[in-house]
Amino acid sequence: MNEISVYxxxxxxxxxxxxxxxxxxDYGDDxxxxxxxxxLREIDHCSxxxxxxxxxxxxxxxxxxxxxxxxxISSIIRAVMxxxxxxxxxxxxxxxxxxxxxxKKVREYLKLGINxxxxxxxxxxxxxxxxxxxxxxxxxxLYLYDLLRKNGASNxxxxxxxxxxxxxxxxxxxxxxSVIALAPEHIAVYSLILEEGTPFYEKGAENLDLPDEDTxxxxxxxxxLILAENGYGRYEISNxxxxxxxxxxxxxxxxxxxxxGFGASAASRIGNRRYTNxxxxxxxxxxxxxxxxxxxxxxxxxxxxxxxxxxLRKTAGISLLxxxxxxxxxxxxxxxxxxxxxxxxxLLKKQEGRLFFTERGMDVSNIVLSGFV
Amino acid sequence: xxxxxxxxxxFCIIAHIDHGKSTLADRILEKTGLLTERxxxxxxxxxxxxxxxxxxxxxxxxxxxxxxxxxxxxxxxxLIDTPGHVDFNYExxxxxxxxxxAILVVDSAQGIEAQTLANVYLALEHDLEIFxxxxxxxxxxxxxxxxxxxxxxxxxxxxxxxxxxxxxxxxGIDDVLEEIxxxxxxxxxxETAPLKCLIFDSLYDPYKGVIVFLRVFDGSVKPGDRIHxxxxxxxxxxxxxxxxxxxxxxxxDELSSGMVGYITASIKELSQTRVxxxxxxxxxxxxxxxxxxxxxxxxxxxxxxxxxxxxxxDLRDALEKLQLNDASLSFEPETSxxxxxxxxxxxxxxxxxxxxxERLEREYNLELVTxxxxxxxxxxxxxxxxxxxxxxxxxxxxxxxxxxxxxxVSAQIMVSTExxxxxxSLCQERRGVQTGMEYMEETRxxxxxxxxxNEIIYDFFDALKSRSKGYASFDYEMKxxxxxxxxxxxxxxxxxxxxxxxxIVFRDSAYERGSKMCAKxxxxxxxxxxxxPIQTAVGGRIIARETxxxxxxxVLAKCYGGDVSRKKKLLEKQKEGKKKMREIGNVQIPQKxxxxxxxxxDE
Numbered sequence: 017m018n019e020i021s022v023y024x025x026x027x028x029x030x031x032x033x034x035x036x037x038x039x040x041x042d043y044g045d046d047x048x049x050x051x052x053x054x055x056l057r058e059i060d061h062c063s064x065x066x067x068x069x070x071x072x073x074x075x076x077x078x079x080x081x082x083x084x085x086x087x088x089i090s091s092i093i094r095a096v097m098x099x100x101x102x103x104x105x106x107x108x109x110x111x112x113x114x115x116x117x118x119x120k121k122v123r124e125y126l127k128l129g130i131n132x133x134x135x136x137x138x139x140x141x142x143x144x145x146x147x148x149x150x151x152x153x154x155x156x157x158l159y160l161y162d163l164l165r166k167n168g169a170s171n172x173x174x175x176x177x178x179x180x181x182x183x184x185x186x187x188x189x190x191x192x193x194s195v196i197a198l199a200p201e202h203i204a205v206y207s208l209i210l211e212e213g214t215p216f217y218e219k220g221a222e223n224l225d226l227p228d229e230d231t232x233x234x235x236x237x238x239x240x241l242i243l244a245e246n247g248y249g250r251y252e253i254s255n256x257x258x259x260x261x262x263x264x265x266x267x268x269x270x271x272x273x274x275x276x277g278f279g280a281s282a283a284s285r286i287g288n289r290r291y292t293n294x295x296x297x298x299x300x301x302x303x304x305x306x307x308x309x310x311x312x313x314x315x316x317x318x319x320x321x322x323x324x325x326x327x328l329r330k331t332a333g334i335s336l337l338x339x340x341x342x343x344x345x346x347x348x349x350x351x352x353x354x355x356x357x358x359x360x361x362x363l364l365k366k367q368e369g370r371l372f373f374t375e376r377g378m379d380v381s382n383i384v385l386s387g388f389v
Numbered sequence: 390x391x392x393x394x395x396x397x398x399x400f401c402i403i404a405h406i407d408h409g410k411s412t413l414a415d416r417i418l419e420k421t422g423l424l425t426e427r428x429x430x431x432x433x434x435x436x437x438x439x440x441x442x443x444x445x446x447x448x449x450x451x452x453x454x455x456x457x458x459x460x461x462x463x464x465x466x467x468l469i470d471t472p473g474h475v476d477f478n479y480e481x482x483x484x485x486x487x488x489x490x491a492i493l494v495v496d497s498a499q500g501i502e503a504q505t506l507a508n509v510y511l512a513l514e515h516d517l518e519i520f521x522x523x524x525x526x527x528x529x530x531x532x533x534x535x536x537x538x539x540x541x542x543x544x545x546x547x548x549x550x551x552x553x554x555x556x557x558x559x560x561g562i563d564d565v566l567e568e569i570x571x572x573x574x575x576x577x578x579x580e581t582a583p584l585k586c587l588i589f590d591s592l593y594d595p596y597k598g599v600i601v602f603l604r605v606f607d608g609s610v611k612p613g614d615r616i617h618x619x620x621x622x623x624x625x626x627x628x629x630x631x632x633x634x635x636x637x638x639x640x641x642d643e644l645s646s647g648m649v650g651y652i653t654a655s656i657k658e659l660s661q662t663r664v665x666x667x668x669x670x671x672x673x674x675x676x677x678x679x680x681x682x683x684x685x686x687x688x689x690x691x692x693x694x695x696x697x698x699x700x701x702x703d704l705r706d707a708l709e710k711l712q713l714n715d716a717s718l719s720f721e722p723e724t725s726x727x728x729x730x731x732x733x734x735x736x737x738x739x740x741x742x743x744x745x746x747e748r749l750e751r752e753y754n755l756e757l758v759t760x761x762x763x764x765x766x767x768x769x770x771x772x773x774x775x776x777x778x779x780x781x782x783x784x785x786x787x788x789x790x791x792x793x794x795x796x797x798v799s800a801q802i803m804v805s806t807e808x809x810x811x812x813x814s815l816c817q818e819r820r821g822v823q824t825g826m827e828y829m830e831e832t833r834x835x836x837x838x839x840x841x842x843n844e845i846i847y848d849f850f851d852a853l854k855s856r857s858k859g860y861a862s863f864d865y866e867m868k869x870x871x872x873x874x875x876x877x878x879x880x881x882x883x884x885x886x887x888x889x890x891x892x893i894v895f896r897d898s899a900y901e902r903g904s905k906m907c908a909k910x911x912x913x914x915x916x917x918x919x920x921x922p923i924q925t926a927v928g929g930r931i932i933a934r935e936t937x938x939x940x941x942x943x944v945l946a947k948c949y950g951g952d953v954s955r956k957k958k959l960l961e962k963q964k965e966g967k968k969k970m971r972e973i974g975n976v977q978i979p980q981k982x983x984x985x986x987x988x989x990x991d992e
Contacts, residue, residue, distance in 0.1 A: 207946045253948075266949060322957070382960060383918065
């Protein structure tokens with residue numbers, strides 16, 4: 017039977033961060049309740065899709081999924097499992113933000129079968145956290161981390177960020193090293209991107225005291241080096257893990273496997289159909305029928321380019337054999353010239369039946385990837 | 390239908406830009422009843438879409454209306470609309486020559502401006518009867534008494550009784566109409582003399598061929614007559630004659646002396662019917678042509694290339710079509726290493742250039758890359774040969790050049806005393822030589838300068854406006870060629886010479902312009918995977934250098950399920966952006982970089 021992954025979007029936050037462009041915000045209890053009702057109906061509605069497949073992973077993303085009462089999560093998990101088959105070792109992740117969770121919640125999560133915890137830390141520096149508009153301080157994080165470990169959490173991710181306003185290499189190194197000292201299984205390091213529609217974007221890069229390009233690059237290099245030294249392998253542009261702890265759910269996106277998303281703004285891709293739920297909490301909640309931001313059938317060329325754009329994000333890149341068995345033609349036939357050009361420039365590398373980025377290639381991957389769209 | 394000459398009034402309206410010329414024309418047409426209000430578009434005379442959008446009149450046109458005066462008689466008004474911009478000075482002068490009178494419109498808030506004067510002088514040169522009207526009296530800042538005084542003092546024509554009007558609000562238009570009847574002389578041509586007509590405009594119609602706009606001075610013309618164009622020497626048979634309704638041509642039996650109208654004669658080429666030429670009867674010619682004909686030569690040249698090299702034939706077709714209606718546009722094929730196949734185009738001035746490129750992009754749906762505009766230099770070679778240089782790349786080796794000359798214009802600038810200092814220093818920076826300075830009144834000065842044309846074609850208007858907060862106006866005419874120390878600046882990008890970026894400058898400005906050019910290009914050229922040196926050279930010697938640093942990071946930090954569509958669009962945008970660039974060596978250069986030289990003085 018085919019496998020599928022499940023994503024659940026919970027857009028609730030205590031306060032929206034200045035850089036965040038996900039669908040999230042501070043919603044009242046009645047909205048939260050109505051939203052839950054709507055999600056449960058959506059899951060029910062999609063039950064035929066789930067019944068056909070084995071659920072390989074579930075991911076609660078946000079927003080701040082750790083904000084509402086755990087009963088919220090439990091009713092969703094129950095609905096997802098109800099009448100469907102969960103893979104034996106299915107990965108079930110919840111994103112959490114420091115300052116929103118207590119021991120009771122953590123115990124509940126573990127009881128529900130949640131086995132992976134992803135903490136949005138971003139920085140261990142108080143000033144940087146303030147600049148980002150985070151609601152927590154470094155101690156809130158340490159408290160949460162300790163709670164998780166104490167109660168038996170054995171797979172924890174910590175999100176860090178580079179390119180934060182006022183960030184210096186020394187500061188970034190301190191953040192990283194104090195996280196590594198806790199030995200989480202997984203660390204994700206994102207560079208701050210000013211996304212349209214966020215307060216940061218409105219304010220403008222020139223008014224944010226961002227580290228300059230050279231400084232940020234120094235920070236990134238340092239990050240890669242220290243993570244490698246400490247046994248964290250880079251398996252995707254922004255993701256590092258101890259061996260065996262790569263996030264199985266996220267790999268679904270990069271491996272072009274099927275996933276279904278529930279909740280406002282959640283995306284699904286099943287076969288060659290890709291659709292995204294409406295990006296508006298009120299509209300999503302109010303509607304009885306599914307409303308889509310977009311709903312498309314990918315044709316072969318879109319499908320191929322997506323395979324490459326997503327696949328090359330992984331350090332392991334893509335398998336030439338996988339490509340030819342999926343599409344019935346050789347990768348070289350379709351993209352030979354682009355590949356040759358960027359191989360020549362030392363950005364792509366072909367080895368043992370795989371095509372992947374060199375380290376420099378990964379840094380400038382957009383330039384290369386735009387050749388594949 | 391023969392109209393007695395004493396019931397005809399041929400006139401034009403002259404004004405500084407934005408003083409309300411076209412609006413007054415509209416009101417006259419409205420009041421003379423030829424158009425109902427329903428038919429009125431906002432500005433009927435400006436019938437090209439582009440003209441309406443830019444609010445200026447590009448091609449001169451004429452319209453005939455009927456006015457019943459207070460004395461009970463009906464009069465034919467032929468209103469000839471003249472372009473208001475310095476680029477089209479010659480067309481203005483020919484339009485004026487077709488008239489007997491001119492209404493001088495002056496904004497009663499702003500008073501006399503540079504083009505007011507230039508146009509008045511031009512009208513006086515053509516012996517036109519002029520009466521002023523004071524427009525925009527409904528503006529709070531209007532001061533018609535002051536402006537009337539100014540007109541009397543500065544121009545020396547009577548203005549105290551001038552109609553106070555608001556063309557926009559329709560105030561005082563009746564007075565203007567009566568003045569037209571009473572003040573302007575009727576034509577005084579001889580009906581029985583040999584035909585003598587002045588061409589003041591022409592346009593190409595795909596069905597009728599060239600439609601020639603003319604004023605009949607003596608004699609008459611009707612279909613079947615054989616006519617002779619005295620300057621071009623061509624002879625044709627008249628197919629149709631007629632006059633101008635609002636926005637359409639109305640055929641009639643005959644055009645006789647004093648009338649303004651059109652003829653068609655199955656003429657295929659606009660160049661055969663040059664503005665200013667005299668048309669006579671081939672079988673009964675007049676003794677001598679009307680004075681003042683001259684061939685207009687383009688003053689400004691630039692390279693025009695299709696952004697998509699495959700569209701070169703489309704560009705050629707479009708230019709040919711535009712030329713049908715605009716004989717002052719010239720073009721010839723040229724090749725650039727950087728830009729491929731394109732055309733070196735000649736224009737009357739920068740506005741003309743703007744209009745043409747915009748029409749190419751809009752009406753012909755072409756995306757263009759244009760190179761920096763330049764003037765026509767005269768290169769005197771050591772072997773005695775003289776080259777008219779329109780493309781900097783064709784400059785001979787310095788060893789072959791004896792000396793060079795550049796065109797100089799005489800310019801008039803009207804400025805309030807407050808900004809006098811900054812405008813004088815602007816003119817000095819642009820190598821201007823002051824030839825006169827007159828106080829028009831206590832607060833306003835008329836400056837006269839000789840200025841090299843190449844110093845004003847780029848951004849002089851903008852600089853003038855910004856340094857005077859908009860309180861300066863400007864007009865110029867071509868004066869002469871003078872000897873000058875000129876050099877060619879070459880640009881090298883990643884060590885490769887880019888022909889389309891070369892330009893000619895005054896030797897003493899070379900270093901400054903070269904450095905600015907490097908800095909500007911550094912902004913325009915996106916970072917690549919490698920470092921790109923940008924250099925400026927004069928005669929093979931590098932005088933300035935900048936470096937575009939290599940891209941260090943260009944990566945999407947996050948890409949999960951919900952991001953795919955958006956991120957893919959980003960990549961597509963990046964790819965589109967790349968397509969819009971020109972590849973020189975292995976450097977992608979955005980198309981607007983080719984106009985960088987125009988923006989060297991941006992703050």
